[in-house]
Amino acid sequence: MWKVVKQIAKTGIRTEAAPDIGADEAAQAARIQRELLDILGQALTIREVDAGSCNGCELEINALGNPYYNLEGLGIKFVASPRHADLLLVxxxxxxxxxxxLRRTYEATPGPKLVVAVGDCACDGGMFGESYATCGRVANVIPVDEVIPGCPPPPLDILRGxxxxxxxxxAQPPGAAKLRL
Structure with a gap:
């Protein structure tokens, strides 16, 4: 046991330094979050759906929950059920x-629902396109309100989208038909 304690004392703490997102990016993220909550009221609930991605976009979406972006602290949170969601992030x-x-998840989401396609693959099929194994972009299956291109897009771009x-x-008047991409 003493051998391990000596090794720990000798080595010290080995972790990487915190990333420098810059004051400008942090201010933009805070402004976007405030504006979202001003528009929506108290909270925005998001259901994230992985429809067949490589998980690159999921890593960036998970970064939204870290202390730099702190979505949970500002009332923007991810939920496990589409029945509790305001927005689908696909x-x-x-x-x-x-x-x-994906169709069932969309149908289970209460209206008015928003759908945001994240990443090149969700926006236009990416390098996979349409084939025997894929239906291609998300808009081929359900209506999409916004697309966020990038492979993968950074967290700040996801917030902007x-x-x-x-x-x-x-801005859309009540009862107006939703545009399909």
């Missing part, structure tokens, strides 16, 4: 096996 090209699940979708919904 990643990846829709695989044939996920097509029905969510804000853009929410702004568009607020």
């Amino acid at each position: 990643t990846g090209p829709v695989s044939c096996n996920m097509e029905t699940a 969510i804000l853009k979708a929410v702004r568009r919904r607020v």
Whole structure:
């Protein structure tokens, strides 16, 4: 046991330094979050759906929950059930096996619902396109309000895309038909 304690004392703490997101990016993130909550009221609940992605976009979406962006602390949170969600955040090209699940998730989400496609694969099929294994982009399966291109898009771009979708919904008159991409 003393050998381990000596090794720990000798080595010290080995972790990487915190990333420098810059004051400008932090201010933009805070402004976007405030504006989202001003528009929506108290909270925005998001259901994230992986329709067949490589998980690159999921890593960036998970970064939204870290202390730098602190979505949970500001009332923007991810939920496990589409029945509790205001917005669906969909990643990846829709695989044939996920097509029905994505449609059911969309139908289970209460209105007015927003759908945001995150990443190149969700926006236009990416390098997978449409094939025997995929339906291609998310808009081929369900209506999409906003697309966020990038492979993968950074967290700040994801926040901007969510804000853009929410702004568009607020600006849309009640009863107006939703645009399909």
